[in-house]
Amino acid sequence: MSDSVTIRLPGAPRGKGRHRAQLVQRAGQKPRIHSHPDQKTEIYEGALRVAAGLVMRGRPLLSGPLAVEMFAFLPIPASFSKRKRLDAIERRLRPTTKPDWDNIAKVIDALNKVVWADDAAVVDGTVRKFYGEKPELVIVVRALEPQAGRLAA
Numbered sequence: 385m386s387d388s389v390t391i392r393l394p395g396a397p398r399g400k401g402r403h404r405a406q407l408v409q410r411a412g413q414k415p416r417i418h419s420h421p422d423q424k425t426e427i428y429e430g431a432l433r434v435a436a437g438l439v440m441r442g443r444p445l446l447s448g449p450l451a452v453e454m455f456a457f458l459p460i461p462a463s464f465s466k467r468k469r470l471d472a473i474e475r476r477l478r479p480t481t482k483p484d485w486d487n488i489a490k491v492i493d494a495l496n497k498v499v500w501a502d503d504a505a506v507v508d509g510t511v512r513k514f515y516g517e518k519p520e521l522v523i524v525v526r527a528l529e530p531q532a533g534r535l536a537a
Contacts, residue, residue, distance in 0.1 A: 388526035389499060394436045397521040399487025401425040429494035432521070435496045444499045449528040451508040454485065456488050459514025472515035485511040492523070494509035499525055 401422030409415035458479045471477040489511045491504055500506075503513045507528065 387437055387446070388524060389493075390442075391432070391439050391499070391523040391525070393432050393438045393521045393523075393531075394518070394521040395521075397483060397488055398424065398484030398491070400490035400493070401487075401489045404485075405499055416469070423517065429491055432491060432494040433498055436495050436523075440499055444454075446495070446525060446527055447505065449504045449507040450500060451526050451528050452492060452506050453509070453524045454492075454511045455522040455524075456485075456490060456511065456513045457520050457522070458513060459519040460515045460517065473517060473537075477515065479513045479515055485513060488513070488521070491521075495523075495525075496507050 401424060403419050403421055405417050407415055409419045411532045458481070460469055464472060468477060489509060492506070492509075496503055
């Protein structure tokens with residue numbers, strides 16, 4: 385059995401959205417703040433959990449130190465010229481637009497208890513943004529050797 389997993393989620397990659405908060409004041413009660421997660425993020429993370437569950441079906445959760453590589457293939461804007469579109473397809477042009485790379489990385493919370501027990505096991509990670517003719521998020525998770533990443537004295 386392989387010590388790596390590749391998860392693909394079709395569609396434009398999303399970053400984790402901010403929690404929303406609102407002041408709730410009912411008659412005769414003290415006002416309070418109600419906080420709730422971003423609904424679009426909840427839906428996206430749910431889809432990611434389903435995609436990961438299909439890949440992990442019948443496999444034990446990955447354990448030990450893990451490395452995660454995330455590849456976000458963003459849609460090529462329709463406004464791009466033919467030349468700019470070709471540059472995007474051939475990876476000479478990379479997206480500097482939202483979602484931010486750190487917010488893309490945060491969606492791996494959805495993989496808790498599906499791919500690994502807790503994302504604290506992730507000790508190494510990268511996020512790379514590209515344009516793609518087929519927008520999708522690709523996540524590669526692999527187990528690291530215990531001594532991998534050791535610094536030379």
